[in-house]
Amino acid sequence: MRKVYLVPNIITTGNLFCGFLSVISSCRGNFQTAAWAIFVAAIFDALDGRIARLARATSPFGVQYDSLSDLTSFGIAPAILLHQSALGQFDRAGMMVSFLFALCSALRLARFNVSVARISKNFFQGLPTPGAANMVAFFVIFTIFRGQDPASRAGWLFFLAVTLSLLMVSTLAFPSFKEFHWRSRGGFGLLFVGLLGMV
Numbered sequence: 001m002r003k004v005y006l007v008p009n010i011i012t013t014g015n016l017f018c019g020f021l022s023v024i025s026s027c028r029g030n031f032q033t034a035a036w037a038i039f040v041a042a043i044f045d046a047l048d049g050r051i052a053r054l055a056r057a058t059s060p061f062g063v064q065y066d067s068l069s070d071l072t073s074f075g076i077a078p079a080i081l082l083h084q085s086a087l088g089q090f091d092r093a094g095m096m097v098s099f100l101f102a103l104c105s106a107l108r109l110a111r112f113n114v115s116v117a118r119i120s121k122n123f124f125q126g127l128p129t130p131g132a133a134n135m136v137a138f139f140v141i142f143t144i145f146r147g148q149d150p151a152s153r154a155g156w157l158f159f160l161a162v163t164l165s166l167l168m169v170s171t172l173a174f175p176s177f178k179e180f181h182w183r184s185r186g187g188f189g190l191l192f193v194g195l196l197g198m199v
Contacts, residue, residue, distance in 0.1 A: 008052035012066050015044035019073030024067050026077070026084040032144050035083045035137035041073035041182070042130045074133035075105030082161050085140055086154035094154075097161050098144075105129045105167040111169075124174045127167035135164055 018041035024036035048066060052058045080104035087094030108126050115125065139160060143150045150157065 008062055009047045009057075009065060009108060011044050011048040011051060012062070012069050015041045015048065015066075015073055015077070016069040018044065019069065019077045022073065022077035023080050027060045031081060031085045031150055033142055034077070034085075035125065035140040036082070037079055038073060038137040041077070042134055044075070045070060070082075070129055071106055071109055074129035075102045075109070078133040078136040079105075082136060085150040086157045087161065089154055094158070097158055100165045101161050102130075105132070108168040110187055115146055120136060126170050126172065127164065127174055129168060132164040132168050135160065138183050144154060168180040194196070 018037045022034040022037035022041070025031070025037060045066070048062075052062055063102070072076050077099045082101060083094060083098035087098050090097070108129055136157075139153075140150050140156060
């Protein structure tokens with residue numbers, strides 16, 4: 001590999017480390033840290049691919065390394081966060097739903113890897129794993145921010161986990177921002193929707 005390949009792979013390692021940190025934090029009962037680690041992992045995940053494309057440093061190794069890191073940070077880490085923070089009280093049902101989230105993440109990533117050349121870059125087929133993981137992390141952080149234990153909202157997390165799992169393996173089209181042109185022109189309505197989304 002050329003030296004320039006090190007940069008995106010180091011960023012991918014940051015993604016993997018955040019996933020590992022999230023798992024450790026969940027096992028220790030520090031759910032807020034676990035959720036924030038997933039958010040940071042998503043930032044690293046957004047950066048590594050863009051930097052690799054800008055530097056023309058993409059490689060099959062980088063693609064596979066990124067996919068394995070994503071499985072850790074957006075499949076295993078949120079699944080363990082779900083189980084440890086709330087779903088564990090449902091015993092086997094909670095364990096199976098947590099595993100379902102990890103399973104659907106793995107299936108989603110595998111399908112993406114084998115079909116990336118045949119699908120338009122403007123859309124994702126199925127909900128991307130970072131989006132699903134961030135939804136779980138956001139729900140946990142929001143619950144803690146309100147001064148509540150995530151376990152008190154276990155029913156909602158159970159429903160959210162099942163819904164996100166099904167969306168990941170669905171064939172629904174979700175917009176992709178990989179080919180987004182920041183200097184492109186659009187109407188006022190598009191600008192308003194974007195600003196509303198930020199709010």
